[in-house]
Amino acid sequence: MFTESWQSVGPSLDECIKCNICTAYCPVAAVTDRFPGPKYAGPQAQRFRENGQPHAPDRSVDYCSGCRVCNEVCPTGVKIAELNARARAQMVAEQGIPLRNRLLGRNELLGKLGSLAPRLANLGLHNHVSRVMAEKVVGIAREAPLPRFSEEGTFGSWMKRTAGERLRSDRKVVYFHGCATMYYEPFVGKATVVVLEHLGYEVIVPPQNCCGLPLLSNGEFGAARRYHEGNLHKLVPYAQQGYEIVGSSTSCTLTLKEEAPELLDMFDEESEELKLAVWDVFEWLRERYRQGELPTDFKPLPMVLPYHPPCQYRAHRVGRPAAELLALIPGLDVRVSTARCCGIAGTYGYKREKYQIGMDVGAELFEFVREQGREVRMTACDSETCRWQLEHGTGLPSRHPIEVLAAAYGLYDLERREPRGV
Amino acid sequence: MREIPDLLVIGAGLSGLMAAYEAAEAGLRVKVIAKGLGSMHWSAGTVDVLGYAAGDKAVSMPLQELEGLQAVAPHHPYVVAGAEAVTEALSRFVALAKELGLPYEGAEEPGRNLWLPSPVGAARPVYLAPQGQRYGDLALAEPIVVVGFEGLRDFYPWVIAENLRKQGHRARGTVLPFALLSERRDANTVQLAQELDELKRVVTLARALKEVVEPGERVGLPALVGLDRHGRAMEVLQEELGTRVFEIPTLPPSVPGMRLYRALRSDLEGRGVEVEIGMEAVGYEAKEENGGFRRLLWVETATSARPLKHRARAFLLATGGLLGGGFDSNHEGRVWERVFDLPLAMPQNREDWFRPKFLDPAGHPVFQGGVSVDREFRPVSPEGKRLFANLWAAGNGLRDCDGIRERSREGIAIVTGIAAARSILVALRREKHVH
Numbered sequence: 109m110f111t112e113s114w115q116s117v118g119p120s121l122d123e124c125i126k127c128n129i130c131t132a133y134c135p136v137a138a139v140t141d142r143f144p145g146p147k148y149a150g151p152q153a154q155r156f157r158e159n160g161q162p163h164a165p166d167r168s169v170d171y172c173s174g175c176r177v178c179n180e181v182c183p184t185g186v187k188i189a190e191l192n193a194r195a196r197a198q199m200v201a202e203q204g205i206p207l208r209n210r211l212l213g214r215n216e217l218l219g220k221l222g223s224l225a226p227r228l229a230n231l232g233l234h235n236h237v238s239r240v241m242a243e244k245v246v247g248i249a250r251e252a253p254l255p256r257f258s259e260e261g262t263f264g265s266w267m268k269r270t271a272g273e274r275l276r277s278d279r280k281v282v283y284f285h286g287c288a289t290m291y292y293e294p295f296v297g298k299a300t301v302v303v304l305e306h307l308g309y310e311v312i313v314p315p316q317n318c319c320g321l322p323l324l325s326n327g328e329f330g331a332a333r334r335y336h337e338g339n340l341h342k343l344v345p346y347a348q349q350g351y352e353i354v355g356s357s358t359s360c361t362l363t364l365k366e367e368a369p370e371l372l373d374m375f376d377e378e379s380e381e382l383k384l385a386v387w388d389v390f391e392w393l394r395e396r397y398r399q400g401e402l403p404t405d406f407k408p409l410p411m412v413l414p415y416h417p418p419c420q421y422r423a424h425r426v427g428r429p430a431a432e433l434l435a436l437i438p439g440l441d442v443r444v445s446t447a448r449c450c451g452i453a454g455t456y457g458y459k460r461e462k463y464q465i466g467m468d469v470g471a472e473l474f475e476f477v478r479e480q481g482r483e484v485r486m487t488a489c490d491s492e493t494c495r496w497q498l499e500h501g502t503g504l505p506s507r508h509p510i511e512v513l514a515a516a517y518g519l520y521d522l523e524r525r526e527p528r529g530v
Numbered sequence: 531m532r533e534i535p536d537l538l539v540i541g542a543g544l545s546g547l548m549a550a551y552e553a554a555e556a557g558l559r560v561k562v563i564a565k566g567l568g569s570m571h572w573s574a575g576t577v578d579v580l581g582y583a584a585g586d587k588a589v590s591m592p593l594q595e596l597e598g599l600q601a602v603a604p605h606h607p608y609v610v611a612g613a614e615a616v617t618e619a620l621s622r623f624v625a626l627a628k629e630l631g632l633p634y635e636g637a638e639e640p641g642r643n644l645w646l647p648s649p650v651g652a653a654r655p656v657y658l659a660p661q662g663q664r665y666g667d668l669a670l671a672e673p674i675v676v677v678g679f680e681g682l683r684d685f686y687p688w689v690i691a692e693n694l695r696k697q698g699h700r701a702r703g704t705v706l707p708f709a710l711l712s713e714r715r716d717a718n719t720v721q722l723a724q725e726l727d728e729l730k731r732v733v734t735l736a737r738a739l740k741e742v743v744e745p746g747e748r749v750g751l752p753a754l755v756g757l758d759r760h761g762r763a764m765e766v767l768q769e770e771l772g773t774r775v776f777e778i779p780t781l782p783p784s785v786p787g788m789r790l791y792r793a794l795r796s797d798l799e800g801r802g803v804e805v806e807i808g809m810e811a812v813g814y815e816a817k818e819e820n821g822g823f824r825r826l827l828w829v830e831t832a833t834s835a836r837p838l839k840h841r842a843r844a845f846l847l848a849t850g851g852l853l854g855g856g857f858d859s860n861h862e863g864r865v866w867e868r869v870f871d872l873p874l875a876m877p878q879n880r881e882d883w884f885r886p887k888f889l890d891p892a893g894h895p896v897f898q899g900g901v902s903v904d905r906e907f908r909p910v911s912p913e914g915k916r917l918f919a920n921l922w923a924a925g926n927g928l929r930d931c932d933g934i935r936e937r938s939r940e941g942i943a944i945v946t947g948i949a950a951a952r953s954i955l956v957a958l959r960r961e962k963h964v965h
């Protein structure tokens with residue numbers, strides 16, 4: 109039995125009882141005066157944004173990072189982070205969008221361009237002069253942990269190259285890799301594929317678009333809608349045939365399931381079909397485990413591993429499935445962080461005026477990692493930009509938990525980030 | 531497959547957490563889920579047991595009032611639990627709070643209510659106060675200086691002092707610069723409390739207080755004296771000033787309530803209890819059993835896509851009433867319990883929800899309705915028949931109590947949380963025995 113408790117974003121503000129719990133927990137309001145906190149920027153200011161009010165009341169809502177701590181702690185279910193995201197879109201509609209945010213919103217396009225000549229692109233982007241320029245001209249903080257384009261080819265080219273070695277099976281699952289895996293971190297995709305195959309599934313990788321999240325969080329709703337429509341077109345046929353679609357990026361899976369339809373008001377049948385077919389990879393693996401279908405032939409991985417459940421899990425509301433499964437690996441001492449946010453929040457911490465806020469927000473997490481002792485060699489987190497921020501803030505390498513799982517199955521080299529030949 | 535928990539508690543307010551504590555301590559595997567954070571974050575952090583009975587009669591000895599309660603409100607949770615269970619649960623809380631490093635105390639005369647200043651300077655009947663609020667007792671003779679901070683939005687010293695004077699107490703208000711607390715231009719009480727976790731700041735504050743406190747006065751400060759290092763901060767202030775210092779609750783969020791919540795939660799997590807927030811229970815699955823009972827198999831929470839199942843052997847509903855979010859209502863006059871749609875003892879006609887006067891001493895029927903339970907704190911139908919074989923209920927969603935008006939919110943939470951947990955223990959042990 110499942111009683112639907114859906115509340116659409118707008119009316120949810122009427123549920124606010126002004127308890128200020130959200131403000132007490134918001135990690136951004138805790139470190140800066142520039143953001144008054146969720147209650148003020150969300151349900152309160154929203155009153156002035158509705159019903160054809162001419163202008164957004166103030167610009168502070170732009171400092172909301174979208175981490176959704178507020179949504180999680182709110183006792184009455186106000187969709188504060190979504191109210192804020194919509195308010196940003198309203199500001200963009202009124203005032204236009206800065207070039208920088210246009211760039212940061214276009215992960216897929218940047219990836220495509222960069223992967224044409226990744227070495228050159230990395231050289232061009234990752235040097236002091238160009239980072240200073242980027243800060244001055246477009247406002248991307250020079251210290252921010254921008255990713256490097258993969259110099260060993262994209263995930264797509266690896267899939268093509270290894271097509272002959274890929275498992276064929278009656279049990280099939282569709283893989284949504286997202287832009288970061290495609291262009292920057294193909295090894296995350298490789299680890300996912302070898303794990304899914306280890307469970308006996310053939311992995312289908314259909315053509316796909318960016319999920320649109322970077323555009324949504326920068327307030328470019330029109331462009332985001334086009335991406336989501338593209339994904340519906342490409343993925344819904346699989347959903348209709350009964351395939352499950354797993355993704356290794358917690359933010360992409362969240363966007364496909366809920367963020368895009370909710371923010372864009374796309375409650376059509378196809379969006380619903382896609383939503384119900386999409387799983388975060390660890391959510392899906394945990395389900396296999398609960399059904400008794402997960403192989404547990406783990407090799408010991410003796411080490412202490414600080415693990416940070418990314419903010420998007422908070423929005424998925426599925427608990428901490430990666431932590432549950434990593435705990436099965438013998439010898440692995442998983443320390444789950446309770447830090448609220450790493451501070452990067454997608455593209456937030458890249459922005460010149462927000463870089464320091466992001467680092468101050470992340471301090472809680474960096475401190476947690478330091479407290480786990482000096483033997484710690486690496487950290488883990490499911491979300492790509494959070495991993496980059498973690499590396500930036502702690503100086504330690506960071507891995508996706510799927511890489512750790514693949515390594516425990518003996519299928520993956522955690523140091524070199526390469527599948528092992530089986 | 532992973533072993534399922536013995537007990538799933540739905541709700542992370544005081545009743546849910548106390549039940550989780552009681553059950554975990556007895557060795558059960560417990561998990562707590564909640565939609566959001568509970569009322570401890572906006573109540574004063576005190577334990578109110580019974581401040582008003584029979585309308586607006588002020589109560590000075592709450593435990594002595596229980597017998598009288600039986601006659602006028604036979605379904606009141608204290609009556610269901612029984613006087614002995616009430617007393618025992620409260621001592622249990624006192625012992626636990628001490629263990630957590632957040633000692634609670636009652637009045638010098640055992641069993642008497644304290645009267646403490648509210649955020650607007652009204653007198654509030656409190657049975658147990660956190661040590662930090664204890665010296666606000668209006669029965670004490672020393673005059674009070676209420677010290678606020680310029681620009682602090684949630685605390686108004688002059689209002690408090692004036693209202694205290696109107697009630698015949700000697701009190702005055704004054705303010706210190708905001709910059710003593712924080713370099714920020716604006717911050718809420720929780721952020722400021724965190725600033726006072728730093729010893730240096732407490733010492734600076736003490737020095738500034740010395741300038742404004744007159745000999746013989748006790749000092750009332752907004753409740754933000756430290757979050758995790760509250761005890762130390764209070765000690766330093768008392769020592770430096772050589773006088774009694776106490777906290778007065780502010781507008782929400784409530785720092786004293788959060789201290790208790792944080793301490794309780796981390797104690798539970800240390801015992802292996804998983805606490806998951808952001809999990810809204812929206813449905814359940816049950817199967818018919820012999821004897822007409824239904825047995826709950828799992829509770830479902832909403833996720834970004836499909837519902838998530840939480841299995842357990844026993845389930846405790848501790849989601850609160852209308853105020854706590856355990857009930858919902860619509861414009862057609864229906865009020866319902868959100869997870870199991872349990873029958874509510876509540877006027878069904880919308881016209882009967884409220885009495886005509888907003889501040890009617892008898893309160894409003896809609897706030898007094900709730901879930902009916904039997905002596906074991908299991909929900910029952912209007913005919914008194916048990917509804918599920920493995921469901922219990924606790925907290926302010928129970929019928930025939932009115933926590934805010936009676937000033938009994940925390941007492942009800944603690945007493946029913948512990949009583950339900952004990953009943954669950956007995957039932958689970960019996961089952962194990964049977965199998």
Ligand code: SF4
Nearest residue numbers: 124125127128130182
């Ligand atoms: S936590 Fe929710 S109900 Fe409380 S003030 Fe914030 S939005 Fe309103």
Ligand code: SF4
Nearest residue numbers: 134172173175176178
């Ligand atoms: S989403 Fe995060 S940053 Fe934005 S208001 Fe909520 S808690 Fe604060």
